[in-house]
Amino acid sequence: MQLTIVKSDLSLHLMLAAKNLHKSYGNLEVLKGIEVEIKQGEIVSIVGSSGAGKSTLLHILGTLDTPDVGEVFLNGENLSGLSKDNLARVRNEKIGFVFQFHNLLPEFTALENVCIPGFIKGVETKELKAKALEILTLLKVDQRSENKPSQLSGGEQQRVAVARALINDPVVIFADEPSGNLDSKNADELHSLFFELRESLNQTFVIVTHNPQLAEMADRKLLITDGVIQE
Numbered sequence: 001m002q003l004t005i006v007k008s009d010l011s012l013h014l015m016l017a018a019k020n021l022h023k024s025y026g027n028l029e030v031l032k033g034i035e036v037e038i039k040q041g042e043i044v045s046i047v048g049s050s051g052a053g054k055s056t057l058l059h060i061l062g063t064l065d066t067p068d069v070g071e072v073f074l075n076g077e078n079l080s081g082l083s084k085d086n087l088a089r090v091r092n093e094k095i096g097f098v099f100q101f102h103n104l105l106p107e108f109t110a111l112e113n114v115c116i117p118g119f120i121k122g123v124e125t126k127e128l129k130a131k132a133l134e135i136l137t138l139l140k141v142d143q144r145s146e147n148k149p150s151q152l153s154g155g156e157q158q159r160v161a162v163a164r165a166l167i168n169d170p171v172v173i174f175a176d177e178p179s180g181n182l183d184s185k186n187a188d189e190l191h192s193l194f195f196e197l198r199e200s201l202n203q204t205f206v207i208v209t210h211n212p213q214l215a216e217m218a219d220r221k222l223l224i225t226d227g228v229i230q231e
Contacts, residue, residue, distance in 0.1 A: 015039055016206070023068055030056050031067070039204075046207065052224040054224055055208055063087045064091075074094060074172075094170055095173075096164075097165055097173070099177075100180040102181075110144050117164060139193065141160060166203070175205060187214075
């Protein structure tokens with residue numbers, strides 16, 4: 001299977017939208033009426049002090065958590081009313097995730113880790129492995145495809161995690177402190193990789209980060225202060 005290569009065009013359609021998001025944990029109100037719009041092909045960073053609600057917002061946008069009030073739309077589909085099974089399907093087929101600590105399964109090779117979301121989706125094994133190897137090649141870690149995570153450097157592990165996020169052709173990838181566990185060299189390479197993927201695949205990224213360089217590189221920077229966004 002060939003990857004579809006298209007050029008970025010920020011005039012493309014509104015792909016992700018959140019309206020009037022509120023979220024509390026006990027008496028602590030974390031999100032206070034958040035409004036977000038993301039276009040296809042954008043790279044958007046979310047910044048703010050610790051505890052400001054960045055990860056909470058990311059988890060709600062990615063359907064890992066639900067708001068107390070408000071709605072999330074992905075390509076026009078209202079996700080807020082979907083059942084748990086349908087939300088799981090949306091996460092598997094339309095959303096990719098990259099986390100700070102990679103979350104690779106230690107007993108599987110890099111190639112097998114990349115394939116896992118495709119196995120869940122039901123993609124035929126031969127086709128899936130060919131596509132996974134193609135993505136690993138694109139990310140320049142194909143020579144490590146048969147190695148297990150413990151045999152990979154931190155930067156290589158994170159590239160494998162990005163490959164896994166890409167395997168089902170998601171419309172958006174959510175990254176939560178993706179370079180927070182990397183040294184400066186690997187962090188710089190990862191940041192550049194996101195922009196290369198935007199240019200080659202028109203991939204959309206929403207990134208929570210404390211890294212000021214990455215935050216400023218993004219097309220837009222959303223600052224969360226006291227539960228609301230100041231763009």
